[in-house]
Amino acid sequence: xxxxxxxxxxKAFWYFILPxxxxxxxxxxxWALRALAEPPAPWQYLLAFxxxxxxxxxxxxxxxAYQGVLKPFNALQSDGRELQxxxxxxxxxxxxxxxxxxxxxxxxxxxDEAIKGKKPKELDEALRELDGRIEKHLGAARKGTTREYxxxxxxxxxxxxxxxxxxxxxxxxxxxxxxxxLNVGDNIFVNKFVYGPLIPFTxxxxxxxxxxxxxxxxVFVYPQDPSKDxxxxxxxxxxxxxxxxxDGVIEVNGRPLSxxxxxxxxxxxxxxxxxxxxxxxQRLYIEWHGNFSYFTLRARxxxxxxxxxxxGLSEEYTVPAGHVFVMGDNRDNSYDSRFWGAVPMQNIxxxxxxxxxxxxxxxxxxxxxxxxxxxxxxxxxxxxGLESGFNACVRRGREGSVPxxxxxxxxxxxxxxxxxxxxTPAAAPxxxxxxxxxxxx
Numbered sequence: 399x400x401x402x403x404x405x406x407x408x409k410a411f412w413y414f415i416l417p418x419x420x421x422x423x424x425x426x427x428x429w430a431l432r433a434l435a436e437p438p439a440p441w442q443y444l445l446a447f448x449x450x451x452x453x454x455x456x457x458x459x460x461x462x463a464y465q466g467v468l469k470p471f472n473a474l475q476s477d478g479r480e481l482q483x484x485x486x487x488x489x490x491x492x493x494x495x496x497x498x499x500x501x502x503x504x505x506x507x508x509x510d511e512a513i514k515g516k517k518p519k520e521l522d523e524a525l526r527e528l529d530g531r532i533e534k535h536l537g538a539a540r541k542g543t544t545r546e547y548x549x550x551x552x553x554x555x556x557x558x559x560x561x562x563x564x565x566x567x568x569x570x571x572x573x574x575x576x577x578x579x580l581n582v583g584d585n586i587f588v589n590k591f592v593y594g595p596l597i598p599f600t601x602x603x604x605x606x607x608x609x610x611x612x613x614x615x616x617v618f619v620y621p622q623d624p625s626k627d628x629x630x631x632x633x634x635x636x637x638x639x640x641x642x643x644x645d646g647v648i649e650v651n652g653r654p655l656s657x658x659x660x661x662x663x664x665x666x667x668x669x670x671x672x673x674x675x676x677x678x679x680q681r682l683y684i685e686w687h688g689n690f691s692y693f694t695l696r697a698r699x700x701x702x703x704x705x706x707x708x709x710g711l712s713e714e715y716t717v718p719a720g721h722v723f724v725m726g727d728n729r730d731n732s733y734d735s736r737f738w739g740a741v742p743m744q745n746i747x748x749x750x751x752x753x754x755x756x757x758x759x760x761x762x763x764x765x766x767x768x769x770x771x772x773x774x775x776x777x778x779x780x781x782x783g784l785e786s787g788f789n790a791c792v793r794r795g796r797e798g799s800v801p802x803x804x805x806x807x808x809x810x811x812x813x814x815x816x817x818x819x820x821x822t823p824a825a826a827p828x829x830x831x832x833x834x835x836x837x838x839x
Contacts, residue, residue, distance in 0.1 A: 408470055412458055417451035424450070437585055437755055439568050441558035448554035471518045478509045478521060481528055488536040498535040505531045564595035564604065567747070568754065569617055569627065575726035575733065576629055577668035578682070578693050578781070579615070584769060585755035586629075588617045590748035601744040609635065609743065610722055612650070612688035615750035615774055618724070618741050629750065630734050633687065634723030640710040642736055646696045646729055647801045649714075650687075657685040657694070658791035658799035661784045665695075668728075680730075682784065686796040693778045697730045709739050722746070750774045 425438035425446055438446075485502050494502070505528035512521035532540060562568075571584040580586070590596070594607035601619075610616055610632045620626040634640045634650055641649040648655045663682040681696040709715045710723070717723045721740035726732025735741065753772045758764035780788035791799065 404470070406472070409473060409476075412455060413451065417447055417454050420450045420454070421446035436570065437757060440566075440587075440754070441555075441562055444558045445551070445554050449551060452550060471516060471521070474518055474521045474525065475513050478513055478525055481525060481532075482506050482509055484540075485528065485532055485536075488532065488540060492536055494535065501531050502528070502535060563590075563598050565589075565591050566751070569629070571629065574668040574731055575728050576615070576631070577728040577731075578665060578695060579631075579727045579774060579778075580629070580753075581668035581756065581766065581769065583757045583766070584753050585757075586753050586774065587751040588748040589751050592749050593743075593746055596744075596747060601742075603744070610746065610749070611690075613690035613692070614688070616722075616724065617747045617750065619745040619747065621741060621745060622738055627747065628724075628734075630724035630726050630732070631687075631692070632722050633725050633735070634717045634740075636717055636719045636721060638717045638723065639714050640717060640723050640735075641714045642710045642725075646694075648685075648725075654801050655685055655687050656796045656799040657683045657801055658794055659683050659787070660693075660780070660791055661787035663695075663781060663784060665781070682781070684778065684788070684791045684799070686799070690775060691777050691796075692727060694727045694729055695731075707737075709736055711736055720744075 421443055425434070425442055428434045429437055485506055489499055489502060505524070508524040509521065509528055512524045567588050567590055569586055569588055571580045571582060571586065574582055592607050593610065594603035594605050596602070597604055612632055612635060614632050615629060616632055617627055617629045620628045633648060639649075639651050643649070647657070660682045662679040664679045683694045683696065684691055685694050715723070717740050720743050722743065723735045723740050725734045725736065752774055753769050756766040756769040758766060
């Protein structure tokens with residue numbers, strides 16, 4: 399390894415690798431020891447990194463100075479440029495005498511000459527001399543170490559809060575309403591910029607972005623309880639006519655959404671239980687809507703005892719202006735627009751991006767490593783054992799997977815029967831009438 403590469407490595411080590419590793423280890427250790435109730439959020443990692451980077455660099459410089467060890471030339475050169483900039487700024491804003499200006503400028507020139515000569519020992523001495531002159535003549539206008547640390551930490555906090563408020567925010571999934579797309583314990587990033595960022599503590603947008611697309615997954619403020627955030631999939635846009643049939647087929651503007659049954663599946667319901675322990679097999683479908691395809695689950699053929707007030711279940715429902723109709727992918731275990739109506743556009747916080755963390759509920763630090771980095775809007779991949787049914791559905795595609803819908807007074811569209819590679823009948827679980835907060839912090 400040549401000297402330049404060696405210098406670059408040590409610079410990356412001191413400025414990024416070591417503080418980043420310490421930040422991850424510190425926060426993960428705090429969570430493992432239950433000092434943190436939830437997995438660390440991205441802003442906590444950023445703040446810990448900023449603090450630990452300053453501590454690492456300070457300790458390094460103190461130890462090197464105590465042992466008389468010279469820094470690599472590149473590090474000395476970087477320090478020299480920073481010290482020169484500081485000296486020039488202090489001279490501009492202070493009312494220094496000509497004698498002081500001359501002394502400081504001589505120190506700046508000495509640093510320049512040492513850098514040009516590429517002499518580490520001379521550069522180190524020039525830096526010490528310039529630092530001493532600044533402290534002697536301009537010390538009153540100079541920032542103290544404590545102030546620099548406070549400003550750096552405050553800046554890191556403001557950046558983290560700004561990113562969280564207007565660009566990207568992390569949410570945790572506490573319920574199985576979006577299973578199998580999302581599991582309990584998934585932690586996701588949500589794009590808050592795409593629809594126009596909400597001004598904190600209001601339902602006003604900083605600016606208006608685009609409207610959601612059909613099939614997108616959105617996080618929103620639950621209309622009946624603003625203290626809760628839900629996550630669902632957009633089924634209908636303003637003016638769309640929605641009809642949900644007893645067998646789960648969804649019509650949008652009189653046309654059924656294409657879907658294809660992959661097979662019968664005994665999953666874990668997204669909560670980490672071993673496959674099959676949930677007590678029933680469920681029908682797994684691929685559904686196509688807008689520009690997206692995704693999995694949905696059905697555990698029974700017909701809705702039993704729909705609520706007194708329902709939207710789109712007993713008759714066609716038109717989505718009001720300025721609203722969207724949303725549903726969970728776990729169709730028999732999702733409390734959504736079928737039960738409480740459409741979501742106002744101003745309630746939508748953002749669009750789901752990808753999973754950045756996933757842990758098994760109740761399993762300490764147990765991780766679902768295969769879910770890390772999963773793109774939530776990507777096309778689905780088959781679960782183990784259902785590859786043949788999945789491939790059959792993919793071959794049929796959207797056009798070959800329009801379900802048959804029987805409506806009074808109207809002919810049913812023709813379509814090939816859905817493939818059922820596994821003929822085991824699905825059991826009928828009871829509906830969950832409890833509202834499921836779908837994306838808590």
